Structure formats: structure tokens, C-alpha cells
Amino acid sequence: PMLVIGGRSPLMRFEMGALQEMDQVELLRPITKWARCLYETQRIPEYIASAFRAALTGRQGPVFLEIPTDVLFRKVEENDVYFPQSYRPQGRVYPDPKAVKQAAEIIARAERPLVMAGSAIYWQDAHQELRRFIELAHAPAYLNAMGRGSISQEHPLFFSRTRRNALGKADAIVVIGTPLDFRLAYGKRFNPEARTVQIDTDPQELARNRDIDVPIEGDAKAALEMLIGELEGVKADHKEWISGLREGENKVRAQMEEWMNSDREPIHPLRLCREMAEFVDDNTIVIGDGGDIVNQAARILPINHPGQWYDPGPMGTLGVGTGFCMAVHSVYPEKRILMVNGDGTFGLNG
Template sequence: MALVDGGDLVVKALKREGVDVIFTLCGGHVQAIYDACLDEGVRVIDVRHEQAAGHAAEGWSRATRRCGVAVVTAGPGVTDCVTAIANAYMNRSPMLVIGGRSPLNRFEMGALQEMDHLELLRPITKWARCVYETKRIPEYIATAFRHAMSGRPGPAFLEIPSDVLFQKVEEAEVYFPERYRPTGRKYPDPRLVREAAQLLARAERPLVMAGSQTYWDEAHEELRQFIEKLQAPVFLNGMGRGSIHQEHPLFFSRTRRLALTKCDVALVIGTPLDFRLAYGKRFSPECQLIQVDLDPTELGRNRDFTLAIEGDAKATLQMLLAELEGRTFRHDEWLQGLRQEEEKIKAQRAEWENSDRVPIHPLRLCKELAAFVDENTIVVGDGGDIVNLAAQVLPINHPGQWYDPGPFGTLGVGTGFCMALSCVHPGKRILMVNGDGTFGLNGFEFDTFVRFNMPVVSVVGNDRQWGQITVGQKMMYGKERVVASLLGDNARYDLVVAGLGGHGEFVTEPQQIRPALERAFASGKPACVNVIIDQEPPGIHGGYDFM
């Protein structure tokens, strides 16, 4: 008979879910899990801050469409991970966080790093529990995965007291669940799909708005077929970016506001009517709105719908295509009008994309980055205005080619996402677009990149400020009352990365950008290209709506 401890049981259960890497910052309460990883061949990526471990677990989830895992120690280890858990919750990203806990026989005695994690985490997880018996660890892990991956996906949290984790039991006496969560698609009501198809067939100015659920449900091919069938313009957000190639004649990005106000039938699939869509208010009152979402509580939130469909994005699009089979649609005038507006906006931006002014215009930086991004490049956006501009300019043409924080707007996600992508896609080039404010949050994870040989390249748009905040302060109070939002002048983030063992480039003129990028990627090291950009670039509004 073989004796195993709780750490062995944790890792054996994780491997049954295809988990081949965990992200962690070392802690005594959970070290039995690390030891088991050595035996089971599970990679351990140890970071410099638990927040990065949590973001990495979410990044792994996004990259694999499975459930990433972070392991953190008790007390401050768990609390340091809270922001990452909340971000995953808002993004509907499945994730399992395993947290240490003081031993059962020391509960409420003031043990080291003792606290009630469950009450803290219940509002931002789908499931949060403590396991009290070593033999039941695999059962609890299976339950955590079931909650994280079923219905509306999201994070789960499992707390394991240290005496439960370190205790040894007979492996033969342990129950390992085998079939414990559904894996099929949730098909929508056929009657509602039929009604939606009828509305769309009668439309004169149809529009499709597709979001992150399109990515999670692997619906990009069905989305392409559907817009081609209906001859409708498509706009993408979140992880939906890349679902349609930007050279496709039905792909639009610059005229979203105009299109939302002018369309007569809109199919909004897999994205909530939150601040990104002006809470649904940007659609005209006459627009007939069809909402599709896996989460029924999102349907009708912020705006009345004409028709609501609960279901998987891929399954719904397949059924809509079947309903429209044999029919032909033309919306030439609608499409031509939007395309003309797109080209007009593109021409207006060309002046700044080609500008040689110093400090560098951020659109010139984005143009240089766009020329460098190929099909083998994954882009991670972690910042404010510079990331918003990059999302508009960079060629994102494949599902999973673009990562950003999501609707929670968490800054500092980038390094965690990048280390996850390095694990999942070791042959890809990984480009991280940073603001200089963001770099200060988790920039020391470049040490992690160096230790694990992850040649991530960060391009920092350094405008020496928290730009989205200074814009609002100047508008509301005047330039002379800007406070708490300015950063050090020409801070050398590139030297920080070089000091950690990476490669650094400092760029102050537009002609230096491309050679610096080439040297950074050619170095084979984690690298930072620190680009000094204009604090008040002409032609750019910047800022964000927080009211």
C-alpha cells in the first residue's frame, strides 16, 4: 500500500484536468504541493507577487480554454491574489485558486497568517470552500472545476489547512472522481432562434456585435459564415477580437458608435451591455435588439431587448445559419456608408501615424508596432490610453491573438498573462504593450521571465503620467490642479529590466522604434523598449468615463 500526503492528492487531481503548470509564490502552508509537482511532472512557475500568479492562472485559462491554477499561501498570500480573482470573475474566466490555511487544531488561536478567507472570497468566486479531510481533497478539487467550468464560467477557491495538506493517507482508500462535470454545449430554444432569424432577415441595416463568449465557445468560424450570409457589419470587443480577419470586407472597428445609432436590428452575442456599449443606450430606441448570452442574468440588463436567447455562441450561430439557409441578403448601401466613414477616420489618423514629431506621437508608436506584429505574434495590452490606441491600430487577425484586462479594467495583468502565454505557446512572439504607470505595478515579474527564460518584449508608452486620469483632472479642474497623477520624468524602465538580467532599449525619436524592436526580439531575452511619448498628443482625446 502507498502512503501519499494531501499535496500528492492535489496534484494528481489537477493532472486529471490536464493542468501541466501551476503559478505560485512560495509559502510554507502549501509547500507539500510543490514537492508533489516534482513527482508528477507538473511545472511550477514561482513569481514575485501573488497577484501575478493569479493573473497567470487566468491567462492560462484564456490561452487553453481550460481552468488555470494558482497556489498561494495563507493570509497575505490569499489577499494579494484578490485582485486577480476579481478580474477573472468579471471576465468569466475559469480559474482555481488553492490557498493555504493555518492547521485545524490552531483555528482561532492566532496562528501565523490565520484569517477567514472564505468570507472574503465568496463575493468574487463561483464557489469557495475549505476541505477538512485529506482523503476528500480530490473530491473537492473536482467540485471546484465543475463550478469554475460550468454555466457562466468563473473562479473557484479551495482552502486547505496545513495539517490536512501534510497528512498522509493510503492512496488506495482515496476516491478520485472520474466523470464529474458536463462538457457539452448549451443549445438555445429553437423557437427563439427562429424568431431571431426572422427579425434579422427583415433588417435593412443589420449589425453584429460579438464579444468574449465568441472566443470561449470557439465560434469564430460560425461568426464568419453568419456575417457573410447576412451581409452584416461585425464589430468585436474583448476576447472576441481576432475572430474575424481585419481585411475581411465585413469587419469594422472605427465606426462602432455611428453603426450602433443607425442599425435597425442588432445581434449582440456574448458581450454584456456594460460601459463599453454605453449600457445599451447607444442603440437607437427604434433598434430591435437580439441578445445572446450563456448567462441569462445578462439578458435585459441596462436595456430592454426585443428578443433574448440563452445559449452557447457557437450553437446559436449554427442554428441561425440553418434558419437562413437558401436565402440571399444584400445591404450594399448600409455597408458602403460605414466603409466610407471608416476610411475617412483612417485618413484623419494618418497624419499622426506618420508624424516625426518629438516627443513621439502615440499613434506613430502604434503604427510601428503594427508593422512588426505578424501572425506569430500575440499581443498583451496592459495600460490605459496607449492600449486603447493599440487595439485600434494593431493587426489582430486570429482568435487568442489579443489579451487585455477586460471590463474590470485591472492594470498589472500583463506580466501574468505573458508568463502563461509563454508556457502555452513557447514558439510565439509575445509583445506586451504597457503604459508607464502599469509597468510599476508588476514590472519586477521580469525577474520571473529571466529565471524561466521567457523572452517577452514589453513596449512602454512612457508619457510620464497616469494619462487617463490627468485628462479628466485637466478637464474638470484645470491644468494647474493636476495632482497625484504625474510620474517621474523619463524614468528608465529599460534599465530596470536590464538590471534584472533582461535587455533594455531607450527610444526618444520615431526613427529609433523599429530598430529597437528588432534588437529587443533578437536578444532572445525578456526585454523592455521604453518609448518616450507625447503627454498631450494632438488628435487624441484620451481619458475614460468613470461617472
């Protein structure tokens, strides 16, 4: 979620060729949740409230408010201005209990369950519930985007290097708060025999690109709370499944070790990531700004806490790292910040 407030040439000079006159709202409408131009000074608080409501409800995202300069600088009587105080929902959206019960039955019967969790875990503060859920289901958890850090890498059910193989073998797959986009091969690599559950606040994301047995519209934290309630008392034990995946993780790690410890020149990306990993501690926030290098870094850097990882997201907007670093530092001035740049990003900002 992000609110961008932009200026505009004065309304009184509309279509007269004023400095930087252009239709910014129509330019930004396709890439925002909400884009508006403000025409009345006394309605500034109303429009700000509407912008935050759009940005922070449902599927969160960026919004844009354009304020022409003459509207911005005009004076009005404060008594004539309405200042919204309670303008957006504060509660969580709980899913249909019947759908949750169906999902719990799939998970309880599974022999090879798998959990794939993404950014909604961070934004909806669901990391504790996610951890409790995977422990009850005894299911391996894979994380992407801002979901990274929701489960400590030291947790026995955290996995990161065997996802493709695991998705092809799992008999129950639970996708929480991440779309079935290119990062998950549009769901095409899922075991075709697997029962599937998908949880998302945005119903447009549910069952997009492949059929889902139990699509659940709802907040990730709320849905996980309900699933935990349904699974309490279930004695899940998938040791063989878990140990097989762990063996695969160790094998991939062993293959990576050669390059992580290589002294060859030019330096191999994995060696660079190994060196960076020694810098990253619990007080470090990592900003990934690149493509391949960010994928490599995500496999090696110790990301063990919610909000410890930021990256450009599925749009691959290279070059945002410097701005991310400035924003993160303004919010967490006591934190150390590491920016991982790829060559494309460096070409833009180096």
C-alpha cells in the same frame, strides 16, 4: 476561468494567531464564482473537480480553493479516496428553437443589421460560425475583449472604428457573448427603433440595462449554428449600409494617420502603436495591460486570429500583463509575445 489554490494556517491552530491566519474564503467570495475551504484530505480530488465544474460551466470565471497546511500534508490511504472522472457537462447548451427562429426573422428582414461579438466567441470556439453568420446576414461585425481576432481584419465585413455611429443607425442589432456594460454604454446608444437580439450563456446578462426583443440563453457556437440553419437560402444584400460604414472607417483612419506618422516628441500613442504593429505577425500574441493605450492598440495592431489578443477585461485590473505573458508562454512557447503597457501598469511593474 481560473482555479486558484491557496494555503491556510493549520486547522489545529485555528484562532490561535497562527502565521497569516485570516478568512481568505470570505475575502475572495465576492470576486469569484465559487470559494471553499477543504477540511478532509481524502476529499481533495472531489473539491478540485467541483472547482473546475464551477469555473468551466455556465458563465466561466475564477474559483478559489483553500487548503489548510495540516489537511494538505496529512497522509490517507489511496483506496479511501474518490477520484472523479466524469464530473462536468461536455455538451453545448442549445437555445430554444423558437427564440432562434424569432431572431432569424429579425435578421432576415433587416436593412441595416449589425453584429457585436465578445469573449464568448473565443471561449466557445465560435469564430467559424460567426464568420459564416455575418456573411449570410451580410452584416458588419464589431468585436471586443477576447472576441478580437475572431474575424480577420481583412474580411470585408470586419469593422472597428465606426461602432458608435453604426449602433445609432442599425435597425437590427445582434449582441453575442458580451455584456451591455460600460463598453457598450449600457446599450443606451443603440438606435431606439432597432430590433435587438442578445445571446449569452448567463441568463443574468440578458436584457441587463435595456430591453431586448429576443434574449437567447445558450452557447454562442450552438446558437450561431442554429441561426445559420435558419438563414440558409436568405439573399441578404446591404451594400449601401456596408459601403457607408466603410467610408466612415476610412475617414477615421485618415484622421489617425497624421498621428500615426508624426515625429513629434514626446511620441504620440498612435505612432507607438504603428511601430508595434510592424512587430505583430500571425505568430505573435498581444497582451494588453492598460487603459487608453490598450484601446488605441486594439484599433491599429493586426489581430487576425482567435486567441491572439488578451487584456485585463472589464474590471481594468492593471498590472496583470506580466503574469499573462508568463502563462501564455508556458502554453505557447513557440509564439512571440508583445505586452502593451500603459503608464499606470508600468508604474506598478516597471
